[in-house]
Amino acid sequence: MRPLLSIAPLVFLAAIAPVPGAWAQHGSAASLPTAGRPGLAPVSPGTGAGSGSRRDRVRKALTRGEGAGKSWCSDQGGYTLGAHYDNVYACGPATGTPDDFDTMGFQCVELSARFLWVVYHDFVANIPDGKDLVHLAGAALGIPIGTPGPGSLPAPGDVVSMWGGPAADVYGHTAVVTAVQVDASGNGTITIMEQNAINTGWDQLDVSHWAETYGDPNYAGGLYYYTHVRWLELAASQGPPTHSGTEQYDVRGLGRGTQLSALNGSGQAAGAIQWKTRTGLRMQRSFVYRAGRRTALGVPTTHVAATAGMGINGHGMVAASATATGGATRAYAVNSWGTPAWWRLPLPASHVLDAAATSIDEHGDLSGWMRVPAGREGVVWIHGHGGYRTRILHANRGFREPLLAAADHWGDAVGTELSSAGRTVATVWSPWGQAFPLPGLTSNAASIASGMQVRWSGGRRLLEIVGASQSASGSLEACRWQVTVRHHWLDWSNAQPLGIPTGYRSSLAIGLNANGWIVGNLLRPDGGQRAFLWEPSQGMVPMSSLISATSGWVITAARSVNDAGQIAGEGYNRGWANSGAEAGVILTPEKRPQHSVSSAS
Numbered sequence: 001m002r003p004l005l006s007i008a009p010l011v012f013l014a015a016i017a018p019v020p021g022a023w024a025q026h027g028s029a030a031s032l033p034t035a036g037r038p039g040l041a042p043v044s045p046g047t048g049a050g051s052g053s054r055r056d057r058v059r060k061a062l063t064r065g066e067g068a069g070k071s072w073c074s075d076q077g078g079y080t081l082g083a084h085y086d087n088v089y090a091c092g093p094a095t096g097t098p099d100d101f102d103t104m105g106f107q108c109v110e111l112s113a114r115f116l117w118v119v120y121h122d123f124v125a126n127i128p129d130g131k132d133l134v135h136l137a138g139a140a141l142g143i144p145i146g147t148p149g150p151g152s153l154p155a156p157g158d159v160v161s162m163w164g165g166p167a168a169d170v171y172g173h174t175a176v177v178t179a180v181q182v183d184a185s186g187n188g189t190i191t192i193m194e195q196n197a198i199n200t201g202w203d204q205l206d207v208s209h210w211a212e213t214y215g216d217p218n219y220a221g222g223l224y225y226y227t228h229v230r231w232l233e234l235a236a237s238q239g240p241p242t243h244s245g246t247e248q249y250d251v252r253g254l255g256r257g258t259q260l261s262a263l264n265g266s267g268q269a270a271g272a273i274q275w276k277t278r279t280g281l282r283m284q285r286s287f288v289y290r291a292g293r294r295t296a297l298g299v300p301t302t303h304v305a306a307t308a309g310m311g312i313n314g315h316g317m318v319a320a321s322a323t324a325t326g327g328a329t330r331a332y333a334v335n336s337w338g339t340p341a342w343w344r345l346p347l348p349a350s351h352v353l354d355a356a357a358t359s360i361d362e363h364g365d366l367s368g369w370m371r372v373p374a375g376r377e378g379v380v381w382i383h384g385h386g387g388y389r390t391r392i393l394h395a396n397r398g399f400r401e402p403l404l405a406a407a408d409h410w411g412d413a414v415g416t417e418l419s420s421a422g423r424t425v426a427t428v429w430s431p432w433g434q435a436f437p438l439p440g441l442t443s444n445a446a447s448i449a450s451g452m453q454v455r456w457s458g459g460r461r462l463l464e465i466v467g468a469s470q471s472a473s474g475s476l477e478a479c480r481w482q483v484t485v486r487h488h489w490l491d492w493s494n495a496q497p498l499g500i501p502t503g504y505r506s507s508l509a510i511g512l513n514a515n516g517w518i519v520g521n522l523l524r525p526d527g528g529q530r531a532f533l534w535e536p537s538q539g540m541v542p543m544s545s546l547i548s549a550t551s552g553w554v555i556t557a558a559r560s561v562n563d564a565g566q567i568a569g570e571g572y573n574r575g576w577a578n579s580g581a582e583a584g585v586i587l588t589p590e591k592r593p594q595h596s597v598s599s600a601s
Helices: 071-075 108-120 130-141 234-238
Strands: 079-085 088-092 159-163 173-182 188-193 202-208 211-213 228-232 249-256 258-263 269-276 282-290 293-296 304-312 317-324 329-335 341-344 354-360 366-372 375-384 387-393 399-407 413-419 424-429 435-437 447-457 460-470 476-486 489-492 496-499 506-512 518-523 529-535 539-542 553-561 567-573 583-589
Touching: 071 079, 071 088, 079 173, 079 188, 088 108, 108 130, 108 159, 108 173, 108 234, 130 159, 130 173, 130 228, 173 202, 188 447, 202 447, 249 258, 249 269, 249 553, 249 567, 258 553, 258 567, 269 317, 269 583, 282 317, 317 366, 329 366, 329 375, 354 399, 375 413, 399 424, 399 435, 399 447, 413 460, 424 460, 424 476, 460 518, 476 518, 496 506, 496 539, 529 567, 553 583
Parallel strands: 258 304, 258 583, 282 304, 304 354, 329 354, 375 399, 424 447, 447 506, 476 506, 506 553, 529 553
Antiparallel strands: 079 088, 159 173, 159 228, 173 188, 188 202, 202 211, 249 583, 258 269, 269 282, 269 304, 282 293, 304 317, 317 329, 317 354, 329 341, 354 366, 366 375, 366 399, 375 387, 399 413, 413 424, 413 447, 424 435, 447 460, 460 476, 460 506, 476 489, 476 496, 506 518, 518 529, 518 553, 529 539, 553 567, 567 583
16 A cells, blocks of 8 residues: 555645735625626625615614624625634625615625724714725714825724726725735735625735725726725724734644645635554545534545545635555545535646645646656646646756645746755746746755745736745745746745744744735754744744643644634644644634734845
8 A cells, every 4th residue: 555645745735825816896785796806706696685774774782792703694694705804704795685784785885884893893874885984984983094105004903995096986995904015115915804896805905106006907997996095094093902922822623633734714624634444554534624524525436545635725625636545646626515526637648657736726726746757747737617727837947856836827836846966946937837946045055935825016916935945054944935927027036034933943934824924834953843923023933822821732733824814734732642643723813913014025
């Protein structure tokens, strides 16, 4: 029997958090979701309709905490989109059902009004459209209103309104700011949580030389391209909870023998479970975790020795690999909803010896590798037209053995290849298929790339890549790179070290989210491994300092972090009789941390 599939290879396990999209919407009750920027799926409109808005009926008094929690969406006849902040969840679809916050269905105004109530205990009735929320709420509640300009940015916890533009609609849009990533020159993005738009609930404002815009000016003639942005300065004037660097996390163990590889924006995880049969045979099977339950994914065919789930997107699609008894490993895409359905991913030739999938993005595209007699090649499986097509990515000239950790829908990919001397090199592949080795922390230093996050700014894609490189001392140190892609042009930054905490000898970054949070692993002098969290405003912190000392948990690995701050990895509990038997764990912040503006190079 072949060895069990490794769910956590040092370099190539990379779980990509949902890429914040960009969709615009009307704020009026009669509108339907409409794309502000093409390429991402909108929330599907519902069929229900209310008899009148809440403002047309007698309002009951809002109770403290009403509108908070994940159950709010289902209690109102909808579902959670995945985005949430300070225990407020974005909901869908836009059903038109009256609710307690003065709108019809889950329109953009409903989310901002509900956020104001849940987080700040303020409420303003009769806000007609997204563009009106900031100036009406600001006047009614006496909250200062911020405007774009040099050094002037909203903060996480603020509420924004957007409108205007040469050909924009009259309704505008409103959303909640969740993270700000803008450099000292006023360029970057502002992550927002929104409703009645993209199906994940995440989106962004583009910031260019301190000017803030929303949407795509080339889509629908600029109908949903907004050039005017204002925000309620809630975070500064009313002081929501801030992240002190000692945020406590709740730990949920998924059972001994489980391992986790990836986490999507809704807190659903993919991984594998191992056990021994009565005859002593070791078995490994893939599973997903959602709504407090583990669900086995089964096997694609009979005579399968091992399967492993390596990635999961917001639609419940899983990147998986399966090894036949005494046979080859093959890559699959698995629909985990309902009865799991396995699709074997195509390969370009019959002489492929092995193939494995390492990640999946929100469009359903998968990355991985295949092994042929001459060596390995990187592979991207592109989803579309009811199936998949294969794209081969070769090593750069003078290099070999490319292995992909992650890819996106626009053709960018990251991973690692070997130099002629056998040195591992972090590499980015362009949409036109060319491989570019990324610079290490020192000249000719070994490096690896294991995760990627993508955002758009001014028509350019900005790739945030994480991994590790040898430092001047020879230690492996977690680092990140920024890569800019535009047309047939690609540029990158130097490797930026993330540090090694005192008492550890090396660090490796594996996953990251849209807020700039990075997770990975630390190596102790005794060879033991521990997990870390890195934030732009706090730096690197071992996970042991972020969980209760009385919980008994030791977190040994962190592999994925979603935009809500949840982390997937492994650990064990000191109270177990056999502490060597680890379990997959999901760590959830007790309260949603707030970020400060981060500086990008």
